[in-house]
Amino acid sequence: MTGRLAILAGEGELPRLLQAAVPDAVFVTFAGIDAMPPPGARHLTAGFERLGELFAALHREGVSELVFAGAMRRPVLDPARFDATMHALAPRLMQAMGQGDDALLRTVAGVFEEQSFAVRGAHEVLPELVLKEGTLFGSPPGTGDLRDAERAGAVLRALSPLDVGQAAVVAGGQVMGIETVQGTDAMLRFVGQTPAALWHKRGVMVKQPKQGQDLRFDMPVIGPATLRHAGAAGLAGVVVAAGQVLALDQPALRRICKECGLFLLAR
C-alpha cells in the first residue's frame, strides 16, 4: 500500500504546482520559510527544531513519501527549542550545515528516510516540468553564444566537486558571474550592473545541477522570474541541462523569450 505524499515547501512556485498535481498531498510549511499553503490543501506547520513532532504528524496523516520543493534557507536553530528527536539529530545536522547544499540535503533526506519516508524528486511527481533535449524557446543561439555556454559549463563542472554553483554567466569568453549562496537571481542582478566598459558582448547563463548531485532535492529550477532577470541583465539567452532542470510555467517562459529577445535552450 502506498501512502500519501507530503510536500515540504520552500519558497517559489514549485510547492504549489506539486500540490495542484497531487491534491491529496499534505502541504508542510516551516517556521521562518516563506511558503503559503494553497487553499484547500491539508496543511501542517513544522519547525526545524521539532522534527520529532513533524515525523509523528506525518505518520498520523498516513504519509509515506516526501518531496522537498522550493528554496529553503539554512535555518537558525535554537537548541532550547529542540524536541527529544532533534536533540539526537542535531550533531549530524549541525555538522552538515557547514557543508554545501547538496551535502546538507543528503543528510536531511537521510534523516527522513530513517523514519521510513521515501524521498521523491519533484521531477518524478511532475515529469512534464523537465525540459527535454533540444527544447528551444526564442531564436536559436549563435556560435558565440554556444561557445560562451561551453565555458560557463566548464566553470560549473570545475566547481562541482566543491558542491558550489548551479549557474554561471559568460559573455564573449569572459566569466561575468558565478552563482553563490545568494542564488541565481541575485547573480543575474550583479551581472546586470557590470559597467559597460567591462562588457562588450551578449552573454549566456548556463544552469545545471552539480555533477553527481542527487536530483531529488535542490534540483535546479528556472521560472519566469529567472528569464526576466536574464533579460534585464542584457543576456542573449539561457542554456539548461536537458532532463535535469525544472522549468516552471513553460508558456510564460516561451512568451518572455519572445518579448525579451532571449533564447532558452535545453541540451
Place this chain on the structure above:
Amino acid sequence: MTGRLAILAGEGELPRLLQAAVPDAVFVTFAGIDAMPPPGARHLTAGFERLGELFAALHREGVSELVFAGAMRRPVLDPARFDATMHALAPRLMQAMGQGDDALLRTVAGVFEEQSFAVRGAHEVLPELVLKEGTLFGSPPGTGDLRDAERAGAVLRALSPLDVGQAAVVAGGQVMGIETVQGTDAMLRFVGQTPAALWHKRGVMVKQPKQGQDLRFDMPVIGPATLRHAGAAGLAGVVVAAGQVLALDQPALRRICKECGLFLLAR
C-alpha cells in the same frame, strides 16, 4: 647597458608607486584607461590601436624594460585606427581577448618581448610591497576563519585551470562570492548585500594568483580600498598568498584592520 624602465599604467595606485620608486621611468598611459601621470614624470600617451607608434616611441626614449601595472580593461578596438604594426598583430590579440586575463596578458607581453623589451613584474621593481609569510595585521583569525580560508582557496584552485578568479569569500563554510570580470571590490559589494537570513557567520576573503599565473602581470593587489570594502561587507578578515600578492600602503592597511576589526594574514 640597461636602458630605462617604462611603466604601462593601468588604474589604481600601483603605477604611481612604481614611478616614485623609479623616478627616471617613462610613464605610459593609454587612451580609455583612467591613469594619471605623476607630476614631473616623463610621460607618453599611447593607443592600443597604434602599438607600432608606441614601440617606436619607447625605443626613442631608450626603454629596454617594461612593467605592466594596475588594472586594464579590455579595450574596444577600432580597426580603422590600426597602424601597420597593429594590423599585423591584431589577429593574435583579438583571439587572445576571448580568453582569460592571464592568457591575454601573456600574449600582450609576448608582443612586447618580440620588440626586444624585457617584461618585469611590479614585485621585482618594488619587492617591499609583497607580503611575507606570516605577516598579520589586526587580531589573529580563529579556527573557523582559517577553515573558511581553506575552502575559499579550494574554490580558487578549482577555477585556476579556467583562468578565472583571484578572490573568493567563504563564511561559515558557505561560498558567498567568487570574483569575476568586475573585480574584487565589486564582489565585496555584492557579498555585503547578502540578506541576513543567508549569512550567519563572519566570513573570509582569500586573494591569491591563479595557479601557474605569470606574476609579471595582473599580480593580485590589495590596498586600502580592498580592506575598506571587506570591512563594509562585514567580513572577519582577508587572507592573501604570501609572496604573491602586492599590498599597497601597508601602514594604512594596518590602521584599517584595527579600525574595522579585520585581520589581514599572508600565508
